[in-house]
Amino acid sequence: MARHEIIMPQMGESITTGTITKWRKKVGDPIDVDEILLDISTDKVESEIPSPYKGRIVAFLYKEGDTVDVNKKIAEVDDDMSAKVEAAPAAAAEPKIVVEEKIAKVAKKEEVKNEAKDARRFYTPLVQAMAKEASVPLEELVQVKGTGTGGRVSKADFEQYLKARESAPAPTKVSGRVEVVVMDNMRKAIARNMVESKLTSPHVNSISEVDLTHLVKFRESFKAEFQKQEGFNLTYSPFILYAIIQALKEHPLVNASLEGDKIMIKKDINLGCAVAVPGHGLIVPVIKNADNLNMLGLCRMLNTLATKARARKLVMDDLSGGTFTFTNVGSFGTLLATPVILQPQLGIYAAGMIAKRVVVLPEDVIAIRSMMYGTHTYDHRVIDGELGGKFLETVHKHLSTMDAKAFF
Numbered sequence: 343m344a345r346h347e348i349i350m351p352q353m354g355e356s357i358t359t360g361t362i363t364k365w366r367k368k369v370g371d372p373i374d375v376d377e378i379l380l381d382i383s384t385d386k387v388e389s390e391i392p393s394p395y396k397g398r399i400v401a402f403l404y405k406e407g408d409t410v411d412v413n414k415k416i417a418e419v420d421d422d423m424s425a426k427v428e429a430a431p432a433a434a435a436e437p438k439i440v441v442e443e444k445i446a447k448v449a450k451k452e453e454v455k456n457e458a459k460d461a462r463r464f465y466t467p468l469v470q471a472m473a474k475e476a477s478v479p480l481e482e483l484v485q486v487k488g489t490g491t492g493g494r495v496s497k498a499d500f501e502q503y504l505k506a507r508e509s510a511p512a513p514t515k516v517s518g519r520v521e522v523v524v525m526d527n528m529r530k531a532i533a534r535n536m537v538e539s540k541l542t543s544p545h546v547n548s549i550s551e552v553d554l555t556h557l558v559k560f561r562e563s564f565k566a567e568f569q570k571q572e573g574f575n576l577t578y579s580p581f582i583l584y585a586i587i588q589a590l591k592e593h594p595l596v597n598a599s600l601e602g603d604k605i606m607i608k609k610d611i612n613l614g615c616a617v618a619v620p621g622h623g624l625i626v627p628v629i630k631n632a633d634n635l636n637m638l639g640l641c642r643m644l645n646t647l648a649t650k651a652r653a654r655k656l657v658m659d660d661l662s663g664g665t666f667t668f669t670n671v672g673s674f675g676t677l678l679a680t681p682v683i684l685q686p687q688l689g690i691y692a693a694g695m696i697a698k699r700v701v702v703l704p705e706d707v708i709a710i711r712s713m714m715y716g717t718h719t720y721d722h723r724v725i726d727g728e729l730g731g732k733f734l735e736t737v738h739k740h741l742s743t744m745d746a747k748a749f750f
Contacts, residue, residue: 346395348379348417350410351658357384357531361409362416366390371399372423379417384531387656397421469500476504528623539685543721547680548731551715552738554696557581558712560746568750572641579615579670580640582693584749585740586668587611587633593733597665599686600724614664614684615644617651618674625651626684628664637749672696678715689720689730691737 350360364381367373379393401418404410473479486503488495525533561576568576590597590611598607611633614626627647629635635643650656666687671679672695679692694715701711718734725733 345400345418345420346397347415348393348395348419350412350414350416351382351391352412352662357412357661358534359409359411360384362404362406363388364406365402367399369399369402373397373399373419387658387661388654389658393419395419395421398423468497469495472497472500478504532623535685536682539682542685543683543688544723545680545683545719546722546725546727546730548718548720548727548734549678549680549715550731550734550738551713552741553701553711554578554714554741555712557741557744557746558696564747564750572645574645576641577644577670578672578693578696579668580637580644581744581746582670582691582737582741583613583615583629583632583640583644583668584637585737585744586613586666586691588740589733589736590666591633592736593729595729596689596720596725596733598688598724599665600688600721601686605724608665610663610665612663612665614667614687615647616667616669617648619652619654625656625661626664626667627651627656627660628662630663666690668693672714678717680717681719683719683721687721688724689718689733691734692717692719 352358360382361384362380363383366378366380373379373393373396375394375396376392378390379399380391382389382391397419399417400420402416403418404416410416486495486499488499557578561578565576594607595605597611598605600606610631613629613632615629616624616626619625627650629640629643629647632640632643647656647660650660664684664687667681667684667690669679669681669690670693671681672693675695677697678694681690681692683690694717696712696714698710699713700708701713703709703711716734716738718730718737720730720733
């Protein structure tokens, strides 16, 4: 018989911590392999975590609400069903009723006035204590819509307000003409990862433009039919993804990572696709084995992941395993950009806005064409300017010669 450790899983390559939102079992309960043990939330995803072992739960090392570093032990399971369970696990989560009673007692001890009022509402000691714990001043509670008798703010009202408050950056104070805004968890994670990437990889950018007039004309003629067939919009992104895949096949060193002094060239092409989530920053779900998909498959997979990202329904597997990243800054009206590499990858391609410009064609013919700037940002520890530039031109060669109609 053996005792097994349950560790905090890494929910994506850039995720370093997870928050335990709910234990689905209690200490002493039996559990089967793949039975859900707990729910975990990170800055980007919420996931149900199954048990990798069968047995009896003998210890929880953290309580609900705790944020834990990845790969740290959070629980123990013994495959001996008769194993003795510790009577009082140090960090076992307390029942909600006990927690509420403690909060109320703390409120009374601190002499929080149980008749604190504004012009319309009455706040119970419990709500006042919860507000203090969440650093919500009583005057801010005016914004909370009370559903109780006489507009009283209940515990459920306050929890709903906190949930909405935490979903977006909240101003904390105004000093003169300066408004101070507290970063939410997702923005903190983005800031931390961007700094880490810049400190890790010497970034180099190669930029060139490509003529997409033929692609623009095709999309305009086909988008209505595509929408009718598939139920979502046809964008330019899948065509760019296809061109990136072809370029990665021709330049496999770009589809790699660096571990110490070892270059790990990946045989699978897993494309990360940056998706802007309004109010929550940027998230990068991954199209696994993208080189095995045809154009329609890329369209469908990209739409599926983008929809899940905006609904915040991505799971751990959706964010892991990326080998190269694509971002479409042109969708924001940006002409070009120099993005930051998503570690531990070696490169990222940014597509700028497609815009009509006057260009000089062969034989000095002047014409109006639909042009796009593309940027290849790469890690100069492994990729030199020659390879970085050749990769970019290969992407644009495939885009400029693409027969889009043949894909559908």
